[in-house]
Amino acid sequence: MLVEASAPGKCILFGEHAVVFGQPAVAVAIEQRISVSIRPSVDEHWRLEGHRLDAKKHPHLNTLRHRLWPTKAGAPPLSIHIHGDIPRASGLGSSAALSVAACAALRVARGRWMTESRDGEQSWAEGYASTIDDTDAYSTFDEEQAGLRPSTYDNRTHQIHGAEALDVDECAVLGHAVEAAAQGGRASPMDASTCSHGGIVMLSDVVEHGAEHLYQRQLEMSDGRRTWQLHDLGMPVGGEDLFLVIGNTGVHAPTAAQVAKVAEAIQLEPERMKEIETIGTIARRGIAALKRGDYEAVGRAMTENQIMLRGLGVSCPELDALVRAAAPSSLGAKLTGAGGGGCMVALTRDPKTTSEAIELAGGRALVSQFGNDGVRVETMVSIPIWSPDS
Ligand code: PMV
Numbered sequence: 001m002l003v004e005a006s007a008p009g010k011c012i013l014f015g016e017h018a019v020v021f022g023q024p025a026v027a028v029a030i031e032q033r034i035s036v037s038i039r040p041s042v043d044e045h046w047r048l049e050g051h052r053l054d055a056k057k058h059p060h061l062n063t064l065r066h067r068l069w070p071t072k073a074g075a076p077p078l079s080i081h082i083h084g085d086i087p088r089a090s091g092l093g094s095s096a097a098l099s100v101a102a103c104a105a106l107r108v109a110r111g112r113w114m115t116e117s118r119d120g121e122q123s124w125a126e127g128y129a130s131t132i133d134d135t136d137a138y139s140t141f142d143e144e145q146a147g148l149r150p151s152t153y154d155n156r157t158h159q160i161h162g163a164e165a166l167d168v169d170e171c172a173v174l175g176h177a178v179e180a181a182a183q184g185g186r187a188s189p190m191d192a193s194t195c196s197h198g199g200i201v202m203l204s205d206v207v208e209h210g211a212e213h214l215y216q217r218q219l220e221m222s223d224g225r226r227t228w229q230l231h232d233l234g235m236p237v238g239g240e241d242l243f244l245v246i247g248n249t250g251v252h253a254p255t256a257a258q259v260a261k262v263a264e265a266i267q268l269e270p271e272r273m274k275e276i277e278t279i280g281t282i283a284r285r286g287i288a289a290l291k292r293g294d295y296e297a298v299g300r301a302m303t304e305n306q307i308m309l310r311g312l313g314v315s316c317p318e319l320d321a322l323v324r325a326a327a328p329s330s331l332g333a334k335l336t337g338a339g340g341g342g343c344m345v346a347l348t349r350d351p352k353t354t355s356e357a358i359e360l361a362g363g364r365a366l367v368s369q370f371g372n373d374g375v376r377v378e379t380m381v382s383i384p385i386w387s388p389d390s
Contacts, residue, residue, distance in 0.1 A: 004037035004379040005104035009086035010093040010194040014283035022205035023280030030368040034084030059182040091337025096191035109385040113156040125156040130215035137177040172196035198374025200233040237293035243351035247363035249318035251341030258338035299331025306334035314339035325361035
């Protein structure tokens with residue numbers, strides 16, 4: 001009995017920091033992925049890489065098992081293995097990719113009960129989705145239930161198995177919920193949605209025109225409720241010869257401190273909100289260019305975005321050095337994510353030259369194309385691993 005699922009990392013093409021103030025931001029799924037495999041544990045303990053699962057060290061996995069794996073209802077403890085090539089804690093969405101892949105593996109391992117109405121319409125008897133009001137992925141609740149919805153569960157008619165049971169929206173909503181739980185109640189849904197859906201995802205606080213609206217996400221935070229609208233930007237036209245080269249500075253800078261720095265700068269000088277609005281304007285221009293396949297204009301928007309981010313004080317000498325090194329061989333380059341360290345990204349038709357330049361300037365380069373899959377099932381052997389009352 002074994003299930004393995006994987007999810008991609010992400011980088012932000014436009015709009016980081018300004019998105020915190022409601023401007024649009026665009027994230028792209030990258031080629032680098034994380035895989036999570038699960039099988040029944042050899043004893044009565046949850047295990048990670050053979051060791052006892054430490055809930056404090058692995059809050060994402062721990063929250064997820066409470067959401068999806070009703071141990072008290074008889075689901076056996078599991079043994080988890082993780083592997084992948086997304087560097088950790090560098091703004092590339094490794095924790096969201098882990099959460100989304102683990103969510104997929106757990107769902108596939110248990111299948112999904114369905115109900116059928118009198119007119120033959122099928123719906124879920126268990127699970128989490130943007131369209132279902134009577135489950136809450138975000139708050140803790142009775143572990144015994146873990147994803148069962150008694151109202152519909154009592155009317156279950158048949159079970160679906162394997163990849164058919166997997167749902168991208170469910171992985172995105174649970175991925176966001178466990179990120180929020182692990183980050184003290186604060187997390188934007190950008191990472192979880194991009195790692196789950198793949199491709200290119202746009203996030204804004206309003207429904208934007210010219211992109212497919214996926215769903216709305218809401219999260220209750222200590223200072224009020226935040227609402228985000230997520231959109232699918234589709235595949236960019238004619239982007240086959242284009243590459244993203246990500247340069248990792250290796251410098252660690254926590255996102256929360258970077259976000260606080262921007263908030264403070266604006267509190268001190270409220271007129272600097274103009275800079276946030278300018279980033280929003282640049283992002284919208286970049287999005288329009290992406291949609292018509294004008295990559296020279298996409299690159300220009302990235303470079304302009306970087307100038308604004310530097311002005312806001314969220315770049316750093318190491319990021320500036322990598323951006324400068326990448327510039328001659330690329331269409332545009334900027335920091336990606338929270339800044340202050342972490343990674344930059346360059347859009348290029350010559351990934352070899354751009355990667356070499358980044359490495360020479362002291363960075364670690366990763367190359368990715370556009371158009372990467374979101375969450376997917378890699379392996380299934382003897383499923384379901386466990387099924388309630390089956
Ligand atoms: O460093 P990352 O990839 O988690 O990105 C942070 C993006 C910010 O806009 C700076 C913060 C946010 O919550 O959107």
